[in-house]
Amino acid sequence: MQALPSAGPDRAGPENAGPEPAVQALMLASRAFVGLTVRALAAVEADVTLPQFRALVVLAVRGTLRSADIAEELQVNPSTGTRMTDRLAAKGLVRRVRSTDDRRVVRLRLTREGHDIVERVMARRRAELERIVAATAGVWRPAVTEALTAFAAAAGEMPEQEWWLGWRQHADDPEQDA
Numbered sequence: 190m191q192a193l194p195s196a197g198p199d200r201a202g203p204e205n206a207g208p209e210p211a212v213q214a215l216m217l218a219s220r221a222f223v224g225l226t227v228r229a230l231a232a233v234e235a236d237v238t239l240p241q242f243r244a245l246v247v248l249a250v251r252g253t254l255r256s257a258d259i260a261e262e263l264q265v266n267p268s269t270g271t272r273m274t275d276r277l278a279a280k281g282l283v284r285r286v287r288s289t290d291d292r293r294v295v296r297l298r299l300t301r302e303g304h305d306i307v308e309r310v311m312a313r314r315r316a317e318l319e320r321i322v323a324a325t326a327g328v329w330r331p332a333v334t335e336a337l338t339a340f341a342a343a344a345g346e347m348p349e350q351e352w353w354l355g356w357r358q359h360a361d362d363p364e365q366d367a
Contacts, residue, residue: 215340229313235306236280240265242310244273245282245299249307250347253286253298282306 223239230242237245240263247262248254254262260270274297277283282303288294299307322329338348 225314225317226310229310229317232313233306233309235310237277237282237306241273241277241282242307244270244277245303245307248283248297248299249304253296255294255296259297277303 226242227239230237230239235242243263244259247259251258251262256271256274257267259274260267263270265273274283278285278297282300283297284300286296286298288296342348
């Protein structure tokens with residue numbers, strides 16, 4: 190790995206470079222992250238698109254939701270969310286559950302098969318990230334980790350531990366079936 194040039198008197202330091210280098214680095218990293226997910230999806234041979242996988246992840250973390258809630262979380266039109274969840278239901282990855290309080294309300298929950306797909310893809314992604322981090326161990330200073338954590342928080346992502354706590358809660362749900 191190539192060392193970064195140091196800031197000398199005639200070189201602007203990172204603190205004076207403005208946001209563009211960070212934006213460029215994050216654009217590059219985001220392509221890498223999407224690639225990791227796409228490869229993990231392909232490896233588990235799930236008949237699921239990337240947007241559908243995102244919907245499965247939302248259900249895995251948040252639990253039973255209405256189609257409109259999923260659409261809002263994914264920032265897509267409600268009709269797009271409905272079509273997406275209809276396809277996931279047809280594949281047996283989610284199931285519809287009527288509210289006991291209001292029969293007009295239909296919520297979606299992961300089936301065991303949907304849960305298993307998310308679990309397998311996340312395990313593959315984690316293994317690949319561990320490999321990449323090991324190969325780039327020299328750059329993982331506390332400041333880099335803190336910056337990425339702050340970035341994820343600003344983007345509305347929950348910390349890994351909270352994600353897995355929600356995941357485990359819904360994984361052990363006795364009503365979740367195929």
